[in-house]
Amino acid sequence: xxxxxxxxxxxxxxxxxxxxxxxxxxxxxxxxxxxxxxxxxxxxxxxxxxxxxxxxxxxxxxxxxxxxxxxxxxxxxxxxxxxxxxxxxxxxx
Numbered sequence: 001x002x003x004x005x006x007x008x009x010x011x012x013x014x015x016x017x018x019x020x021x022x023x024x025x026x027x028x029x030x031x032x033x034x035x036x037x038x039x040x041x042x043x044x045x046x047x048x049x050x051x052x053x054x055x056x057x058x059x060x061x062x063x064x065x066x067x068x069x070x071x072x073x074x075x076x077x078x079x080x081x082x083x084x085x086x087x088x089x090x091x092x093x
Contacts (some may be wrong), residue, residue: 001026001089002051003058004081025092057084 001023007090034047061084064077 001054001085002057003062004085022088022092026088029092057066 001019005016005020005023008019013019030047037046040045047079058081061077061081064073065081068074068077
């Protein structure tokens with residue numbers, strides 16, 4: 001969510017505030033459950049890994065959306081991005 005929010009803010013897109021709010025809610029939720037996850041054996045560095053993996057995945061999808069010359073790749077990346085956003089929203093709701 002952080003990568004997507006950064007893109008929306010950078011482009012001054014209409015829904016930048018909504019995406020940033022969702023990103024902040026997601027971060028709050030992670031901070032709330034992190035102590036339990038760590039006590040259940042999740043490695044301390046794992047949250048940083050999750051964040052990096054999320055950035056990388058979203059960055060690749062956004063690059064395909066913006067720069068691919070293949071319409072199928074572009075549409076596939078849009079579908080995957082929307083699916084990932086929907087998953088994040090479902091977790092928050």
